[in-house]
Amino acid sequence: MDLNFNRRLSIAPMLDYTDRHERFFLRLLSKHILLYTEMVTTHALIHAGAERFLRHDPFEHPVALQLAGNNPKMLAECSRMGEDAGFVEINLNCGCPSDRVQSGAFGACLMKDKNLVAECISSMREAVSIPVSIKTRIGVDQQDTWEFFHDFVKTIAETGCDVFIIHARKAWLKGLSPKENRTKPPLMYDFVYRLKDEFPHLNISLNGGVQSLNAVEECLKKVDGVMVGREAYENPWFLAEADERIFNGKASAIASRRALLEAFLPYMEKQLKEGCPLTIMTRHLFGLFNGIPGARRYRQILSEEASAKGAGIETVLRAMDAVS
Ligand SMILES: Cc1cc2nc3c(=O)[nH]c(=O)nc-3n(C[C@H](O)[C@H](O)[C@H](O)COP(=O)(O)O)c2cc1C
Structure with a gap:
């Protein structure tokens, strides 16, 4: 280590x-x-x-x-x-x-x-x-x-x-x-x-x-x-x-909130395949777009739809599309 x-x-x-x-x-x-x-x-x-x-x-x-x-x-x-x-x-x-x-x-x-x-x-x-x-x-x-x-x-x-x-x-x-x-x-x-x-x-x-x-x-x-x-x-x-x-290091390669969420998608997909429910991960994402227009709708989609049976990455993509 x-x-x-x-x-x-x-x-x-x-x-x-x-x-x-x-x-x-x-x-x-x-x-x-x-x-x-x-x-x-x-x-x-x-x-x-x-x-x-x-x-x-x-x-x-x-x-x-x-x-x-x-x-x-x-x-x-x-x-x-x-x-x-x-x-x-x-x-x-x-x-x-x-x-x-x-x-x-x-x-x-x-x-x-x-x-x-x-x-x-x-x-x-x-x-x-x-x-x-x-x-x-x-x-x-x-x-x-x-x-x-x-x-x-x-x-x-x-x-x-x-x-x-x-x-x-x-x-x-x-x-x-x-x-x-x-x-x-x-x-x-x-x-x-x-x-x-x-x-x-x-x-x-x-x-x-x-x-x-x-x-x-x-x-x-x-x-x-x-x-x-x-x-x-x-x-x-x-x-x-x-x-x-x-x-004093290199700037993060992640240039925007959206890019950050996109970078997290493959991880979420892998976890979903392993049986981890979507909400266990999306609950950590509520605050990401705070202060940005559409943030309320983004949170609403995540909190209401991510717990539905079979909910997958498309729910996150839909939430992401709610923010400009
Ligand atoms: C939801 C929550 C859970 C916490 N759990 C722990 C914990 O497991 N161990 C710990 O030492 N402190 C815990 N804390 C205290 C935080 O580590 C930290 O000391 C406290 O929130 C003050 O820092 P902050 O003002 O930056 O939030 C917790 C705080 C919160 C909000």
Whole structure:
């Protein structure tokens, strides 16, 4: 596997969103962005099988696997499975506040037990030769001071882990839904910038609320990387110039939204032949023409017709013809 990838711009792990189809689609737009899988729990991976959760196309690379769990041995085993499956990095989720995750005592509530997190990360690092990273909030519940955050990062960094992705808001474990936890606690980029100042040797990515390549470029003046979540899903076209502007690479060969969709058609056709329902793929395409005349009709055709029995590529072509 090619470990020669760059973390300047990455796409966030998003459950139900960043599946293998979405990742293939985004890869058509940029050769260089680092993609993350949806979070996979160690329990699911060990008991429900690797094929279902680790399946991906080599074209998607570089892709990092995000794990959720709190058992060092299970995390080590799953990290090994991820490395064997070809992922370029294993990431530990310490930022998700959902109830399901809390009842399993992992995700954001792990921030309350820095020693356990350090043990998990050490055990994962021992199990694999690829990088192990952590995605975390800046605090949790009342534990939201700079000292708390600094101490958490310091403890994890002492394991040798040097890749940190910081969702720049704290999580409230009670009283806020996961959705509210992605908007209500205020973004505090200063915490992330200060972290980079105090730990210059760590590779630090900022996450939360970034919605344009201009904003990515601004953040990159102060940190090593930027991770974008919702905007990449809801408005993927903003990534079209990412290779050129963020990675100093060649401009994407894809010149228009339409060309992007056309480039995705052969993949969809292949997946359809293998039995994958059309909607599983087209649901990721709703945001492609946002702001373009005909976008509403395009979305309507995809949402109403793609689920019909036997629906195939012609539905996508019809939707595409609705936009000018
Ligand atoms: C639908 C959805 C699912 C998410 N699933 C995960 C996940 O599996 N693991 C994780 O660490 N964060 C998850 N997140 C949080 C994102 O990775 C990211 O931290 C958050 O959306 C803030 O970034 P943004 O403002 O760029 O969207 C999810 C977010 C959304 C919107």
